[in-house]
Amino acid sequence: MTLPFRIKRSQGWLLALAGGLFLTAGGATAQEVDLGGFIRDLSTNLGGVEPGSEEGTSLSGRLIQIFALITVLSIAPGLLVVATSFTRFVIVFSMLRSALGLNQTPPNMVLNAMALFMTFFVMQPVFDDAWTGGLRPLMTNSITEEQALREISKPFKSFMFANTREKDLALFREVSGEAQADTPVAGPEDIGWRVLVPSFMISELRRAFTIGFLIYLPFIAIDLIVASVLMSAGMMMLPPVIVSLPFKVIFFVLIDGWYMLAGSLMESYIPFAGG
Numbered sequence: 001m002t003l004p005f006r007i008k009r010s011q012g013w014l015l016a017l018a019g020g021l022f023l024t025a026g027g028a029t030a031q032e033v034d035l036g037g038f039i040r041d042l043s044t045n046l047g048g049v050e051p052g053s054e055e056g057t058s059l060s061g062r063l064i065q066i067f068a069l070i071t072v073l074s075i076a077p078g079l080l081v082v083a084t085s086f087t088r089f090v091i092v093f094s095m096l097r098s099a100l101g102l103n104q105t106p107p108n109m110v111l112n113a114m115a116l117f118m119t120f121f122v123m124q125p126v127f128d129d130a131w132t133g134g135l136r137p138l139m140t141n142s143i144t145e146e147q148a149l150r151e152i153s154k155p156f157k158s159f160m161f162a163n164t165r166e167k168d169l170a171l172f173r174e175v176s177g178e179a180q181a182d183t184p185v186a187g188p189e190d191i192g193w194r195v196l197v198p199s200f201m202i203s204e205l206r207r208a209f210t211i212g213f214l215i216y217l218p219f220i221a222i223d224l225i226v227a228s229v230l231m232s233a234g235m236m237m238l239p240p241v242i243v244s245l246p247f248k249v250i251f252f253v254l255i256d257g258w259y260m261l262a263g264s265l266m267e268s269y270i271p272f273a274g275g
Contacts, residue, residue, distance in 0.1 A: 082197050083156050085122045085163075085269050088208045089115035092265060095212030099219040100252065101245050118262065122269040129155035154188075160200040161188035163269065168199040207268075215261075219248050 072079075080086055093111040097103075120127075134151030137143045143151070172195040188196070226244040230236070252258075 080119070082201055083160060084119050085204075085265075086115055086119040087201065087204045088211075089118050089265060091205070091208035092211050092215070092261070095208075096215050096257075096261065099212075099216045100248050101219075101241055102249075114262075118266060122266055123159070126155045126159050153193075157188040157191070157193075157196060160196055161191065164196065164200045164203045165206075168202045169195065172199050211265075218251070222248050222251065 138148035227240040
């Protein structure tokens with residue numbers, strides 16, 4: 001028998017699971033199953049309690065926590081971008097590729113992987129502090145979830161606060177109404193995530209574009225020199241980019257550009273990583 005509609009592959013296992021639970025609840029046929037009784041039996045099997053009781057309310061709270069955890073895991077890549085050094089690394093690498101005149105070399109996968117591993121290297125002291133102060137005690141049931149979340153966030157707030165300009169913090173504090181722009185900030189504990197995250201992102205974008213501008217300068221000089229030589233030689237029909245590209249690549253290799261760039265980017269964070 002064919003169904004009047006198509007079922008997506010991603011929904012198939014959900015339908016199979018729901019159908020199996022429905023048909024096996026009491027061993028009855030589809031016409032004999034009491035839907036209300038099935039829901040009560042399912043709630044009893046999951047939490048060992050009757051719906052509507054205090055323990056049933058606790059079961060609902062656990063389900064909400066599970067959904068919250070799944071939501072956090074789904075936005076984990078976004079958290080990696082907004083709370084770590086990944087933003088600066090990937091922007092600088094992308095601008096370097098544009099300055100060299102290479103469209104797809106190195107490919108995006110290589111640049112993102114290099115930025116990711118450099119981020120792990122820079123953020124390792126922060127991750128260690130978060131593990132030692134919050135996550136490991138939570139796994140041993142030494143502290144509650146609320147205390148663990150607070151302890152895990154402390155090293156990240158210290159890292160972000162140390163790498164954020166006071167001017168950016170003052171802007172968002174004033175716009176949010178938390179304090180006046182000229183009010184001094186004692187430490188990261190005085191700033192909420194609502195203010196700290198966008199301030200940190202703006203500071204990272206500004207530094208990344210500043211580094212990108214400095215990277216562009218020598219390659220623009222090479223382009224101008226090659227264009228001037230070609231025009232003086234009367235070869236106006238030859239695109240200067242074709243001639244200047246190998247010179248820019250060999251110049252970057254001779255000065256050991258990847259070593260200098262990666263080292264400078266990581267050293268700009270390491271003194272502040274422990275927060």
